[in-house]
Amino acid sequence: MERKRKVHCNVCNKEFEYTLRANFTIYCPKCRHQVHNECEYGYGPVTPYYFCIGDEVIGKVDLDRNQYTLLFENKIIKLKHTYYEAIKEAEHILCQQD
Numbered sequence: 001m002e003r004k005r006k007v008h009c010n011v012c013n014k015e016f017e018y019t020l021r022a023n024f025t026i027y028c029p030k031c032r033h034q035v036h037n038e039c040e041y042g043y044g045p046v047t048p049y050y051f052c053i054g055d056e057v058i059g060k061v062d063l064d065r066n067q068y069t070l071l072f073e074n075k076i077i078k079l080k081h082t083y084y085e086a087i088k089e090a091e092h093i094l095c096q097q098d
Contacts, residue, residue, distance in 0.1 A: 002020075005018060009030065010033075012030045016028070018054060022038070023040055023046050024051070024052060025037040025052070025091065026054070045063070048060050049087050059071065059090060068081065068082055068083075072093075077093065
């Protein structure tokens with residue numbers, strides 16, 4: 001059973017639910033403002049790392065054979081950075097898509 005949590009966007013006041021994951025960033029489905037993120041950086045692996053609009057996964061960073069990749073829109077993009085820096089690199093790529 002998936003655990004869900006409610007969150008409130010401080011920018012547009014929309015309230016919505018999202019699925020709890022180990023490593024993720026949640027964006028508001030109405031205004032696309034980042035409303036919440038959680039990462040195990042410093043405690044263990046940061047992948048897979050999910051980027052979600054509301055409860056919909058729009059991108060995922062994963063590690064395969066020492067290569068960090070971003071999967072979104074059925075594309076696989078090799079990231080230049082590693083570990084937490086790869087997450088920030090992926091976020092930058094996804095933010096340019098809007």
